[in-house]
Amino acid sequence: MSFSVTEPSGRQKLFAGFLVIFYAAVTIMPLAWIIATGFKTPSDAIAYPPKVVFDPTLEGYVNLFTTRTRASTETLEQLGEPQTWYDSIVRKYDMVIVGPSRYGERFLNSIIIGFGSTFLSVFLGTIAAYAFSRFKVPLKDDLMFFILSTRMMPPVAVAIPIFLMYRHMGLNDTHLGMILLYTAVNLSLSVWLLKGFIDEIPVEYEEAALIDGYTRFQAFYKVVLPQAATGIASTAIFCLIFAWNEYAFAVLLTSGTAQTAPPFIPTIIGVGGQDWPAVAAGATLFLVPVMVFTILLRKHLLRGITFGAVRK
Amino acid sequence: MSISPIERVAEATPRSVVRRVKGLSDRAVAWIFVAPTIALLLAINIFPLIWTVWLSFTNFRVNRPNREAEFVGSRNYERILTDSDIWGTMQATAHFVFWTIVFQVLIGFTLAYLINKKFRGSDLWTTVIVLPMMLSPAVVGNFWTFLYQPQIGLFNYVIGFLTGADPSGFSMIGEVALAPWAIVIVDTWMWTPFVMLICLAGLRSIPESIYEAAECDRASKWRQFWTITIPMVLPFLMLAVLFRGIENFKMFDLVVQLTGGGPGSTTELTSINLKREAFEKWNTGFASAYAVILFVTIFGLASIYVKALNKVKER
Numbered sequence: 001m002s003f004s005v006t007e008p009s010g011r012q013k014l015f016a017g018f019l020v021i022f023y024a025a026v027t028i029m030p031l032a033w034i035i036a037t038g039f040k041t042p043s044d045a046i047a048y049p050p051k052v053v054f055d056p057t058l059e060g061y062v063n064l065f066t067t068r069t070r071a072s073t074e075t076l077e078q079l080g081e082p083q084t085w086y087d088s089i090v091r092k093y094d095m096v097i098v099g100p101s102r103y104g105e106r107f108l109n110s111i112i113i114g115f116g117s118t119f120l121s122v123f124l125g126t127i128a129a130y131a132f133s134r135f136k137v138p139l140k141d142d143l144m145f146f147i148l149s150t151r152m153m154p155p156v157a158v159a160i161p162i163f164l165m166y167r168h169m170g171l172n173d174t175h176l177g178m179i180l181l182y183t184a185v186n187l188s189l190s191v192w193l194l195k196g197f198i199d200e201i202p203v204e205y206e207e208a209a210l211i212d213g214y215t216r217f218q219a220f221y222k223v224v225l226p227q228a229a230t231g232i233a234s235t236a237i238f239c240l241i242f243a244w245n246e247y248a249f250a251v252l253l254t255s256g257t258a259q260t261a262p263p264f265i266p267t268i269i270g271v272g273g274q275d276w277p278a279v280a281a282g283a284t285l286f287l288v289p290v291m292v293f294t295i296l297l298r299k300h301l302l303r304g305i306t307f308g309a310v311r312k
Numbered sequence: 313m314s315i316s317p318i319e320r321v322a323e324a325t326p327r328s329v330v331r332r333v334k335g336l337s338d339r340a341v342a343w344i345f346v347a348p349t350i351a352l353l354l355a356i357n358i359f360p361l362i363w364t365v366w367l368s369f370t371n372f373r374v375n376r377p378n379r380e381a382e383f384v385g386s387r388n389y390e391r392i393l394t395d396s397d398i399w400g401t402m403q404a405t406a407h408f409v410f411w412t413i414v415f416q417v418l419i420g421f422t423l424a425y426l427i428n429k430k431f432r433g434s435d436l437w438t439t440v441i442v443l444p445m446m447l448s449p450a451v452v453g454n455f456w457t458f459l460y461q462p463q464i465g466l467f468n469y470v471i472g473f474l475t476g477a478d479p480s481g482f483s484m485i486g487e488v489a490l491a492p493w494a495i496v497i498v499d500t501w502m503w504t505p506f507v508m509l510i511c512l513a514g515l516r517s518i519p520e521s522i523y524e525a526a527e528c529d530r531a532s533k534w535r536q537f538w539t540i541t542i543p544m545v546l547p548f549l550m551l552a553v554l555f556r557g558i559e560n561f562k563m564f565d566l567v568v569q570l571t572g573g574g575p576g577s578t579t580e581l582t583s584i585n586l587k588r589e590a591f592e593k594w595n596t597g598f599a600s601a602y603a604v605i606l607f608v609t610i611f612g613l614a615s616i617y618v619k620a621l622n623k624v625k626e627r
Contacts, residue, residue, distance in 0.1 A: 160599060184356035
């Protein structure tokens with residue numbers, strides 16, 4: 001280690017480390033509680049004092065994915081022994097599974113709309129960012145600011161006309177409608193972020209390619225795109241996280257076919273109120289992809305959340 | 313052998329022109345690349361915004377599509393600006409924005425300052441701290457109603473455990489005096505990492521040589537902190553405040569799931585109130601005027617703030 005007058009002392013580091021770990025422990029508690037609740041029985045979930053040690057069960061997950069109904073003793077006897085492990089969980093409560101719940105559908109919708117809009121906003125964002133970065137676009141600064149300002153609009157404020165417009169065009173409650181909408185919302189992020197990444201690729205590479213007889217298009221996809229790959233990947237993840245977590249538009253503009261998981265999870269009801277283990281199970285499954293991406297994304301995190309206004 | 317007139321032209325044309333015809337001019341490429349983005353934003357952002365402005369001068373109701381909308385002039389705007397309930401929601405919003413920014417800046421900066429000491433494992437703990445902000449606000453809000461339950465919730469239990477008070481005696485989201493703080497706590501929990509990350513970038517952008525020079529001048533650590541660290545981080549901090557301010561001004565999902573605006577209307581922020589007017593009472597014209605006021609407020613405040621921010625940056 002090189003000598004430096006500004007290097008913090010060992011004691012300072014210890015103190016800083018202690019405080020940060022303390023904060024991290026406190027902050028992770030609600031999250032850990034969500035995950036733990038997903039593996040509790042409904043009665044363990046609402047036990048007081050709160051149960052830290054409990055027998056883990058998959059009841060919450062079974063309830064999340066199935067619709068159940070109470071069955072009479074005769075019916076249960078007729079059915080005989082439960083055929084599967086999830087049947088036996090439900091039988092404990094004198095219930096039988098009558099079909100799947102809508103969580104699977106909603107999750108699938110999240111995937112379709114999330115990935116669809118991510119692909120589209122990254123594709124459009126990349127080519128627009130390339131143009132903004134390399135060419136003299138008239139009113140460039142104004143256009144860039146205009147793109148950014150679209151992010152200031154509260155979703156609730158534009159939902160009415162979008163609702164009217166979509167109804168007119170038959171896009172209400174459709175996957176395509178939601179994909180286009182999320183694409184529009186994400187474009188501000190994607191253009192700003194990607195412009196920053198492309199700005200950093202030296203223009204000389206393309207010039208060399210052009211001199212070798214490449215067209216602009218060829219120079220773009222054979223030279224610039226590979227260089228921008230990491231930037232494109234991290235932009236994509238940010239767009240995906242937004243579309244994945246979005247709630248306001250989803251709840252205002254969709255009701256059935258195209259509704260994603262965030263408006264659905266809070267509506268999971270059990271006996272006498274919310275079925276907390278099932279809600280927690282739904283939330284846990286829903287956060288897994290985001291948590292994985294967050295860990296993969298550590299290095300690019302900062303740029304993404306600030307539209308690239310801050311360089312790390 | 314004779315050559316056709318077309319071939320003769322081609323031969324006489326300079327290479328660069330041939331290349332442009334084969335490719336496309338830069339100008340054309342620029343247009344083709346930018347046009348879809350602009351078109352989509354015009355269709356899904358600007359067109360609806362203009363429509364909202366138009367609706368704001370009418371008494372249109374979405375749930376009665378057959379009734380002809382009447383032009384009512386500025387009546388909707390007058391009603392909003394004189395409505396005491398709406399002023400109440402504006403105050404609730406201002407309270408929410410102010411206190412979340414205060415807490416997030418204080419805690420976020422402190423954390424960034426500590427993490428910048430680069431102790432062992434600091435990257436790992438930073439990733440842990442950042443997780444809450446990656447979650448879906450609506451799902452988070454919903455789950456916090458569970459944590460806040462007076463009889464069974466983890467939050468009351470921990471408070472009771474630490475203070476020795478009876479934890480079932482109060483409900484964070486059920487009492488008028490506490491509910492505004494309940495939403496501030498959850499928002500702070502969720503978004504402090506955001507402020508922390510930006511402050512961290514600010515701290516890391518300060519060249520070490522400045523501190524070395526200060527050290528040579530025998531400036532105290534305290535003095536260094538106030539004359540070097542704070543001014544250098546300030547632009548970053550202000551940027552964080554801008555982003556958090558805009559986001560919380562239009563806050564909807566987290567709070568709607570957490571308290572739904574209640575109890576009474578203590579946590580009824582403007583977006584929640586607006587949603588009620590637009591999608592429950594179906595006062596489309598009125599709600600549109602409301603939306604316009606909200607957007608103009610955010611846009612106006614943000615523009616003034618950005619000017620101030622640029623001045624700080626230039627210093």
